Amino acid sequence: MRAARDDRKRPGARRLGVLILSRQSDAVLETVCGLCRAARVKDVEVQIFLTGDGVHHLRDPRMASAAKDGARVRFCALNAVERGLDLDPNYPWGAEESSQYELACIVEGSDRFLALT
Amino acid sequence: MVAARKTVAVVIGCSPWEDHRASEAMRMALGLTLRNPEVHLFLLERAVTGLERRQAEGASGADFVRHLISFLELGCPVIVEEEALNTVAGFALDNRIQIWRRDAIVRFVSRCQAVVLLRHRISDGGRAGSSKGKRDPDAVAAGDEENGGCQIHGEDGLPRILDLLLRTPSDLFRIVLRGRAKDSSSATVVLNRSGPALGAQLHGFLLHSGGEDPALRPADAHRGIGHGELLDLIFEHDTVFCW
Numbered sequence A: 001m002r003a004a005r006d007d008r009k010r011p012g013a014r015r016l017g018v019l020i021l022s023r024q025s026d027a028v029l030e031t032v033c034g035l036c037r038a039a040r041v042k043d044v045e046v047q048i049f050l051t052g053d054g055v056h057h058l059r060d061p062r063m064a065s066a067a068k069d070g071a072r073v074r075f076c077a078l079n080a081v082e083r084g085l086d087l088d089p090n091y092p093w094g095a096e097e098s099s100q101y102e103l104a105c106i107v108e109g110s111d112r113f114l115a116l117t
Numbered sequence B: 001m002v003a004a005r006k007t008v009a010v011v012i013g014c015s016p017w018e019d020h021r022a023s024e025a026m027r028m029a030l031g032l033t034l035r036n037p038e039v040h041l042f043l044l045e046r047a048v049t050g051l052e053r054r055q056a057e058g059a060s061g062a063d064f065v066r067h068l069i070s071f072l073e074l075g076c077p078v079i080v081e082e083e084a085l086n087t088v089a090g091f092a093l094d095n096r097i098q099i100w101r102r103d104a105i106v107r108f109v110s111r112c113q114a115v116v117l118l119r120h121r122i123s124d125g126g127r128a129g130s131s132k133g134k135r136d137p138d139a140v141a142a143g144d145e146e147n148g149g150c151q152i153h154g155e156d157g158l159p160r161i162l163d164l165l166l167r168t169p170s171d172l173f174r175i176v177l178r179g180r181a182k183d184s185s186s187a188t189v190v191l192n193r194s195g196p197a198l199g200a201q202l203h204g205f206l207l208h209s210g211g212e213d214p215a216l217r218p219a220d221a222h223r224g225i226g227h228g229e230l231l232d233l234i235f236e237h238d239t240v241f242c243w
Helices: A026-041 A052-059 A061-068 A077-082 A100-109 B021-032 B045-051 B059-073 B102-110 B137-142 B171-179 B227-236
Strands: A014-020 A044-050 A072-076 A096-098 A112-116 B008-012 B040-043 B078-081 B098-100 B114-118 B160-165 B185-191 B207-209 B239-242
Touching (some): A014 B227, A026 A044, A026 A061, A026 B227, A052 A077, A052 B021, A061 A072, A077 A096, A112 B114, A112 B227, A112 B239, B008 B021, B045 B059, B059 B078, B098 B102, B102 B171, B160 B227, B185 B227
Parallel strands (some): A014 A044, A072 A096, B160 B185, B160 B239, B185 B207
């Protein structure tokens, strides 16, 4: 069993929550990636949550890139299973299985929140 | 010590019978109440059709209604737009649902700390998802697709709102901007290459996210911004509306 990841914010850091609720355009995904790159040097913690059709972006290399830049990428496991993504051998592509409760925590714990619907 | 709860608004402007995102958003709104029982749900425009008496007309709409009923049973505030109610007949209006005028909704949402905005989708003419779109005459007139124009307006003490325009703006966007013009200070960022058609009705403020490539940065009076500056803008404002 994987140990729960520490969700406490670093002292002095700001936190940006990003919700992806549906399929997004390349321009939007590139912007999310760019924000993660910028966040790395500006002491901003980014938390991305994929839900609805947004879970299809799990296999998008830009999500892996965002995670490499320090973003924490989580997704609604129910939505992923509903869409058969768990049948892919690469599932979950390095992201964390999660729930709507975690999204509620992201919303409450973020200093700013982007909802990409 | 318990941190103060945020004021969270979930604003749905699309029909749950036509767009499955509405039921996803409704389920998400339910989930948000796990940390915040004061999540406000607003049904605007076509979303009010979710209150119509319909029989098994698609799983998505049925799920929406089921989640909406649960939301009401939790005692969470549900507000419908009065103007939208006038356009659709045959409602089953629960007496727990509040009816507000559009301008009151705009004022309230402008002061929320987190806003999930689900508007009616407008076709981007196939440009969404592609990094190579046709140049939009309106966008060119306002600046350039990959360059941009910038003006931030407003007064001190008012909520600072950043509108992040991801695709072609809807009527709802214009309505909200008009409605909050005097109550907030706002800036608009338009993602480059998504090419939304913008006109002068947007109070003339407009920024393009110009990417990190200096070659994309304009040399004229309009200004493109990179991701770092966009991130700064996000934190300089109180709330970000993604359209």
